[in-house]
Amino acid sequence: xxxxxxxxxxxxxxxxNASPARGAAAGDLPPDHPLRAAVRKAVDDVRAxxxxxxxxxxxxxxxLVANAQLAAGGTAAMSFLxxxxxxxxxxxxATYVNVGTLLPFYGDAxxxxxxxxxxxxxPWVLDPVAAGIGATRTAILESFRxxxxxxxxxxxxxxxxxxxxxxxxxxxxGDRTRPAGVESVDDVESAAAAARRVARHLASRSPxxxxxxxxSGAIDLVTDGERDYRLPGGSAMMTKITGAGCSxxxxxxxxxxxxxxxxxxxxxxxxxNRAAETAAxxxxxxxxxxxxxxxxxxxTTAERIAASPILA
Amino acid sequence: xxxxxxxxxxxxxxxxNASPARGAAAGDLPPDHPLRAAVRKAVDDVRAxxxxxxxxxxxxxxxLVANAQLAAGGTAAMSFLxxxxxxxxxxxxATYVNVGTLLPFYGDAxxxxxxxxxxxxxPWVLDPVAAGIGATRTAILESFRxxxxxxxxxxxxxxxxxxxxxxxxxxxxGDRTRPAGVESVDDVESAAAAARRVARHLASRSPxxxxxxxxSGAIDLVTDGERDYRLPGGSAMMTKITGAGCSxxxxxxxxxxxxxxxxxxxxxxxxxNRAAETAAxxxxxxxxxxxxxxxxxxxTTAERIAASPILA
Amino acid sequence: xxxxxxxxxxxxxxxxNASPARGAAAGDLPPDHPLRAAVRKAVDDVRAxxxxxxxxxxxxxxxLVANAQLAAGGTAAMSFLxxxxxxxxxxxxATYVNVGTLLPFYGDAxxxxxxxxxxxxxPWVLDPVAAGIGATRTAILESFRxxxxxxxxxxxxxxxxxxxxxxxxxxxxGDRTRPAGVESVDDVESAAAAARRVARHLASRSPxxxxxxxxSGAIDLVTDGERDYRLPGGSAMMTKITGAGCSxxxxxxxxxxxxxxxxxxxxxxxxxNRAAETAAxxxxxxxxxxxxxxxxxxxTTAERIAASPILA
Numbered sequence: 001x002x003x004x005x006x007x008x009x010x011x012x013x014x015x016x017n018a019s020p021a022r023g024a025a026a027g028d029l030p031p032d033h034p035l036r037a038a039v040r041k042a043v044d045d046v047r048a049x050x051x052x053x054x055x056x057x058x059x060x061x062x063x064l065v066a067n068a069q070l071a072a073g074g075t076a077a078m079s080f081l082x083x084x085x086x087x088x089x090x091x092x093x094a095t096y097v098n099v100g101t102l103l104p105f106y107g108d109a110x111x112x113x114x115x116x117x118x119x120x121x122x123p124w125v126l127d128p129v130a131a132g133i134g135a136t137r138t139a140i141l142e143s144f145r146x147x148x149x150x151x152x153x154x155x156x157x158x159x160x161x162x163x164x165x166x167x168x169x170x171x172x173x174g175d176r177t178r179p180a181g182v183e184s185v186d187d188v189e190s191a192a193a194a195a196r197r198v199a200r201h202l203a204s205r206s207p208x209x210x211x212x213x214x215x216s217g218a219i220d221l222v223t224d225g226e227r228d229y230r231l232p233g234g235s236a237m238m239t240k241i242t243g244a245g246c247s248x249x250x251x252x253x254x255x256x257x258x259x260x261x262x263x264x265x266x267x268x269x270x271x272x273n274r275a276a277e278t279a280a281x282x283x284x285x286x287x288x289x290x291x292x293x294x295x296x297x298x299x300t301t302a303e304r305i306a307a308s309p310i311l312a
Numbered sequence: 313x314x315x316x317x318x319x320x321x322x323x324x325x326x327x328x329n330a331s332p333a334r335g336a337a338a339g340d341l342p343p344d345h346p347l348r349a350a351v352r353k354a355v356d357d358v359r360a361x362x363x364x365x366x367x368x369x370x371x372x373x374x375x376l377v378a379n380a381q382l383a384a385g386g387t388a389a390m391s392f393l394x395x396x397x398x399x400x401x402x403x404x405x406a407t408y409v410n411v412g413t414l415l416p417f418y419g420d421a422x423x424x425x426x427x428x429x430x431x432x433x434x435p436w437v438l439d440p441v442a443a444g445i446g447a448t449r450t451a452i453l454e455s456f457r458x459x460x461x462x463x464x465x466x467x468x469x470x471x472x473x474x475x476x477x478x479x480x481x482x483x484x485x486g487d488r489t490r491p492a493g494v495e496s497v498d499d500v501e502s503a504a505a506a507a508r509r510v511a512r513h514l515a516s517r518s519p520x521x522x523x524x525x526x527x528s529g530a531i532d533l534v535t536d537g538e539r540d541y542r543l544p545g546g547s548a549m550m551t552k553i554t555g556a557g558c559s560x561x562x563x564x565x566x567x568x569x570x571x572x573x574x575x576x577x578x579x580x581x582x583x584x585n586r587a588a589e590t591a592a593x594x595x596x597x598x599x600x601x602x603x604x605x606x607x608x609x610x611x612t613t614a615e616r617i618a619a620s621p622i623l624a
Numbered sequence: 625x626x627x628x629x630x631x632x633x634x635x636x637x638x639x640x641n642a643s644p645a646r647g648a649a650a651g652d653l654p655p656d657h658p659l660r661a662a663v664r665k666a667v668d669d670v671r672a673x674x675x676x677x678x679x680x681x682x683x684x685x686x687x688l689v690a691n692a693q694l695a696a697g698g699t700a701a702m703s704f705l706x707x708x709x710x711x712x713x714x715x716x717x718a719t720y721v722n723v724g725t726l727l728p729f730y731g732d733a734x735x736x737x738x739x740x741x742x743x744x745x746x747p748w749v750l751d752p753v754a755a756g757i758g759a760t761r762t763a764i765l766e767s768f769r770x771x772x773x774x775x776x777x778x779x780x781x782x783x784x785x786x787x788x789x790x791x792x793x794x795x796x797x798g799d800r801t802r803p804a805g806v807e808s809v810d811d812v813e814s815a816a817a818a819a820r821r822v823a824r825h826l827a828s829r830s831p832x833x834x835x836x837x838x839x840s841g842a843i844d845l846v847t848d849g850e851r852d853y854r855l856p857g858g859s860a861m862m863t864k865i866t867g868a869g870c871s872x873x874x875x876x877x878x879x880x881x882x883x884x885x886x887x888x889x890x891x892x893x894x895x896x897n898r899a900a901e902t903a904a905x906x907x908x909x910x911x912x913x914x915x916x917x918x919x920x921x922x923x924t925t926a927e928r929i930a931a932s933p934i935l936a
Contacts (some may be wrong), residue, residue, distance in 0.1 A: 060390045061375050062684050065865035071910045076866060078684045081726050084758040102393050105728050130389070134396040223370050240610070242378035243390060286383045287606030294911030298864070303640070372686050372702045414705050416729050442701070446708040552922070554690035554700060597917030598695045 026230065029310040035229075035266065038176040040306035042259040042267040047302075051093040051257035054078070054115065055250055058100025058129065060291070061243025063289075064098070068247035071297035072271060074254035082109050088118045089238035093257020094264075095122060096250045100129035102136050111143040118147035121207065123256050127249035131161035141165050148202050150261045153214040153249045155184035156191035163194035168201055186247055188217035192228065199225035202261075208285040212261035214252065216245050220269045224262045230311040231266075235280035237289045248272050251297075270308040274300050317574065338542065341622040347541075352618035353560065354579040356572040357615075359385035360549035363405040363569035366390070367562055368397055369423065370441065373555025376602075380444025381560035384583060391563065394421050398428045398490075405569020407434060408562045409461070412441035414448050423455040430459035435568050437463040439561040443473035453477050460514050462573045465526040465561045467496035468503035475506035480513055500529035504540065511537035524573035528557050528576075532581045536574045542623040543578075546585035547592035549601045559585050563609075565590035582620040586602070586612050630707035650854065652826040659853075659890065664930035665889040666883040671697035671872055671926075675717040675881035678702070679874055680737065681693070682724025682753065685867025685906040688914075689867050692871035695921035696895060698878035704867045706733050710740045717881020718888075719746060720874045721773070724753035735767040742771035745831065748878050751873035755785035765789050772826050774885045777838040777873045780810035780815035792825055812841035816852065823849035825857040826885075836885035838876065842867050848886045854935040855890075858897035859904035861913045872896050875921075898924050 029035060045051075052075045056067050066076035079085045079091065080103075093275035095117060097110065099223045117124050120235020131312050152162065163169075169252055195213040203225055215221040220231040238244040247269055255264035275296035283289035326492060341347060357363075364387045368375050378388035389404065392415075401407050409422065429436050438461035440453055457478045463527045464474065475481075507525040513538055514523020527533040532543040550556040560580055567576035587608035595601035642680055654658060669675075676699045681689050690700035701716065703709045713719050719741060721734065741748050741813075750773040769790045776786065780892055787793075819837040826835020839845040844855040862868040872892055879888035899920035907913035 014364050016519045058390070060378050060388075063375060065913075066684050067910065069866050070866060076684075078682070078725050079758075081758060081760050082725060082727065083760055084754075087757045088754075102396060102416070103727070104393065130396075130400075132568050134391075134393060136393050136395055150520075166895075200688060240382050242375060242382060260751060285607030285609075285610035286379065287603040287610075290606075291603055291911040291915055295907075295909030298909035298911075304651050370702070371683050372690050372700075375687060386754045414701050414708060415727070416705065442708075442712075446703075446705060448705050448707055553692050554687060554694060555709075569768035595919075597919030598691065599915040599922075602918075603915055 006220050019199050025226050025282060026311045029297050029312055031307070035263065035305045035310065038259065038263040039267045039270060041304035042263050043271065043305050045258040046254055049258060050075050051254060052077060052091065053094050053096060053250065053253040053257050054085065054088045054092040054232045055096040055098070055248065055253070055288035056080060056110070057096060057127075057246060057249060058103060061246040064243040064247045065250035067294055068297060069250050069254045071294045072254050076250070080109070082112045084118065085113050086120065089120060089122045094121070094253040095124040095255035096127065097244055098126075098127040098129055098249060099137055099140055100136070100246065102140070106138055107136055110140050114147045114310040115312045120258060123147045123261075125153060125253045127247055127254060128152065128154050128158045128248060129246070131158040131165065137145065138165060146205070148205050148211070149204060149253055150202060150210065151212045151214065151256060151265055152198055152202065153216065153252055153265065155216055155245065157184040158187050159191040159198060159213060159215050160186060161193045163198050164282055166198070168194075168197040177306070186215065188215050188219060188221050191215050192221055192223070196225050196228070199223050210261050212265045212266040214269055216248060216269070220273070222262070222265045227312060228309045229266060230272060232309055232311065233277060235276040236274050237280050237283060237286065239240060241290045241293075244272075250307035266310070267305065270305045270310075271300060273298065274304055274308060334370065338623045341624055347575070350571065350575040351582060352614045353574050354567050355583065355614035355617050357570040358566055361570060362387050364389060364403065365406050365562065365565040365567060365569050366397065366400045366404040367406060367408040367565065368392060368422070369408060369409070369410035369439075369558060369562065372413060373558040375561035376555040376559045379606055380609060381562050381566045382565050384563045386569065388562070392421070394424045394428065397425050398432065401429055401432060401434045404434070406565040407436040408565035409436060410561060411449055411559055412451055412558065412588045412607045413441075414446070414452070419448055419451055422452050426456050426459045426521065430463055432603040435462045435573075437461055437465060437561055437565045437568060438467050439558060440464065440470045441558070442473045443477065448609065450477060458517070460517050460523070462514060462518055463524045463526065463564055463568060463577055464514065465528065465557070465564055465577065467557065468498035468561045469496040469499050471510060471525060471527050472498060472506045475510050478510070478513060479621070480506075480509040484596040496529065499535050500527050500531060503527050503533070504533060507533060508536050508537050508540070511535050513570060522573050522613060524577045526577040526581055528560060528581070532585070534574070534577045534581060537595040541578060543581050543585060543621065545589060545623055547588040549592050549595060549598065550588050552598040553590055553602045553605075556584075559576055578622070579617065582622075583609065583612060584619045586616055650935045654934055655931070659887070660930045662883065662887040663891045663894060664926045666879050666881050666887050667895065667926035667929050670878055671698060674699050675878060676715065677703060677718050677720060677874065677877040677881050677920065678712045679718040679720040679722070679877070680704060680734070680890045681722035681751075681870060681874065684725060685870040688867040689872045689874035690920060691918055693874050693878045696875045698875075698876055698881065699875070704733070704852055705739065706736045709737050712745060713741055713746045716746070717745065718792050718877040719748040720751065720877035721748060722751040722753055722870055722873060723761055724751075724756070724870065727762070731760055731763055734764050737927060738771045747772045747774045747878045747885075749773055749777060749873055749880060751870060752776065752786045753870070755782040770829070772829050772835070773834045774826060774830055774834065774880065775838065775876055775880060775889055776822055776826065777840065777869070777876055777889065779811035779840055779869060780812050781808040783815040783822060783837060784810060784818045785838050787822050790822070790825060792818075792821040808841065812839050812843060812845050814926065815839050816845055816847070818848050819845060819847050824848050834885050836889045838889040838893055840872060840893070844897070846886070846889045846893060851936060853890060855893050855897060856933055856935065857901060859900040861904050861907060861910065862900050865914045865917075866909040868896075873918040874895070890934070891929065894926060894929045894934070895921065898928055898932060908928060
């Protein structure tokens with residue numbers, strides 16, 4: 001008996017105003033779509049090159065972030081001091097920043113690090129964990145506005161708050177969201193417009209004109225600001241282990257070390273969803289689910305990941 | 313072959329002066345005792361409501377604390393900055409504070425947090441890990457005296473030291489306890505009088521007049537200062553994974569989000585003991601024990617937890 | 625399918641200039657060699673005495689360090705403040721210091737702690753994680769030069785950098801090593817000369833004239849500066865979980881609580897290699913490997929550990 005229902009294939013919950021960008025009917029990308037080839041290449045490249053992705057992340061899930069990066073085929077290094085982070089950024093393929101468990105010195109340090117990554121031209125992923133809670137976190141997230149990351153990954157509430165903190169035009173949505181800790185109180189589709197605005201902002205500040213936002217939920221949404229991709233599947237058991245979102249952010253950085261932001265976000269989310277389904281099939285509870293999930297990250301083939309449903 | 317004996321059902325080790333409060337003969341609570349109904353309701357309520365419990369806890373076991381809270385049916389958020397903790401306390405059902413791995417800013421921060429929780433009227437659980445070691449920890453624990461938690465959970469040595477630090481009349485016991493790191497050097501019964509004094513102190517400072525102390529050991533002792541409850545069972549393998557006590561403290565906060573202090577402490581300890589027994593039955597060593605323990609927290613029924621032996 | 629090859633028995637990769645010290649031909653130590661008896665005694669003594677080893681270690685792998693120490697038979701306590709560390713050092717058999725994830729206050733704190741351990745005469749193990757990255761880490765490692773540990777455990781790159789930072793004569797090797805995060809870019813044999821110099825430096829500053837360096841890799845190298853010991857075996861899966869090296873450092877401290885530096889380093893490395901082989905035989909990936917590894921640390925017999933190949 002489990003205390004809450006677990007579904008490995010949640011039914012669609014698209015809201016009426018969540019139609020794909022530009023009015024196209026949502027349908028699975030064809031097998032020969034270039035994005036599928038790009039995803040497959042990214043998975044293969046990570047496993048061939050074992051790229052280093054660095055993380056500045058919270059203390060709760062730092063171990064799982066590193067182990068997920070290793071299980072996906074990369075290597076990991078974690079740092080907190082600006083001199084450490086920027087030295088390592090110079091040799092790492094990408095950096096992951098997660099604002100989950102703040103310490104007093106983070107306010108100055110993270111502003112310096114974001115500026116340093118920007119000046120070095122090093123790609124990074126932001127995970128705005130618990131956005132909206134605490135004056136310190138708000139100040140840190142605001143400081144990233146002008147030197148933003150290449151990818152933002154968060155839950156719906158966090159993306160809505162980030163859009164509002166950066167003043168990107170989502171003020172009208174603000175009143176609807178009250179943070180509830182680290183869990184989302186909004187569904188993915190309610191964050192779609194905010195996600196597109198944030199993605200366009202990232203792109204506008206990036207030398208290569210690219211930026212991507214990934215919103216995690218029952219059906220993940222990945223958008224580059226121009227086109228939305230919805231990724232069904234995964235497992236509700238992912239919400240019963242701590243760090244599913246953080247480790248997805250970390251593995252997104254692993255993929256960003258070998259691929260562009262959109263491909264990296266898609267590859268990481270698809271890899272996680274397929275591995276979660278495999279793990280859920282054998283798990284007896286959240287303990288064995290986490291063990292099986294790391295095994296499945298390691299074993300899931302690039303072919304299976306690239307053949308995932310991608311609704312666009 | 314295992315290097316030390318593991319018993320899933322340690323024999324009774326009551327000391328002669330460990331008789332139940334008020335001279336009653338110790339016996340199992342009857343099946344229709346109201347406390348059993350309260351425990352069962354608490355387990356059901358956590359699984360139905362997935363309450364948020366916040367933690368300010370040590371870096372060693374922070375991941376297990378969160379995963380145990382999730383496996384028990386709640387949700388988790390971890391914070392260290394006063395603005396974070398107090399913002400989150402306002403939306404969390406309860407907060408867990410563990411003084412295991414101190415950083416320099418904790419002295420001021422934890423005093424402010426305890427005062428803030430008191431002023432907000434938010435319930436919290438204290439885990440006085442390693443009480444008696446280090447001047448910083450001693451100052452922090454002393455600062456909690458006048459704005460104490462609703463529940464204290466610790467091992468016997470920690471409870472004895474806390475009683476002494478708070479000057480509650482246990483001076484005579486002080487000389488017997490020399491901290492030995494994070495492991496207890498005293499048995500549970502030797503802390504019974506201190507536990508009752510601390511529980512009465514908690515109650516005296518709480519608006520609802522309630523307070524509970526849980527002493528973990530081979531046979532756990534839970535007391536509200538008026539009556540003692542002894543909880544046999546569990547598994548010695550719990551001492552071979554790090555964080556068994558910390559995660560029990562965290563899950564006590566999860567239960568405190570839906571129940572009074574005594575019910576919360578009983579429900580958490582009983583849930584842990586039954587899950588530990590299930591895990592020990594299949595474990596090959598401490599690695600598989602921890603995995604099976606999280607699975608068992610998830611799967612153990614409210615009926616089984618509420619039917620546990622409770623000697624009073 | 626696994627993304628990279630995993631071998632549980634890597635083939636020998638001795639380089640031509642990696643001959644044993646003093647020109648002896650490398651061969652397995654005989655069954656009755658006193659070192660084998662010393663290793664067996666150390667394993668038995670840890671399991672009988674459950675010694676406390678304290679750690680000041682990084683946030684990524686702190687949980688695995690503690691769990692590995694428990695699974696090897698010891699007990700664990702983790703601290704970061706000088707008053708905590710030195711209070712605990714007085715009751716702990718040994719202390720483990722790992723400079724992986726630095727915070728701002730570590731610069732002063734770790735210099736004070738090393739000096740305090742030296743003045744107290746308490747044995748300790750240093751893990752110079754990511755040596756060469758970041759000005760803060762460099763300053764910390766330099767501060768240890770005159771109050772060094774009794775054992776250093778690291779990968780080849782870290783040992784080469786430490787030798788250079790301490791100015792022990794390895795300047796010529798310096799240009800070859802560019803840190804690549806926390807992974808070694810050098811093979812074990814390329815660090816052999818540096819390891820011997822560092823070991824002799826440790827011995828020169830120790831009251832008992834002893835010091836040992838352990839270099840982890842496909843074939844581990846352990847040296848007391850006079851004689852080298854090479855330990856084949858283990859599993860490449862150890863590189864696919866985070867903290868294999870850190871937890872080896874922590875367990876080396878556990879053994880240092882009951883044995884001399886050379887015996888402690890040998891016992892810990894041999895224990896890890898045999899447990900890794902057992903775990904690799906049943907693992908489906910890195911998740912189940914870590915679980916099985918902790919089980920195997922717990923279950924591997926002292927006889928098997930002491931009978932390991934030790935090439936000298």
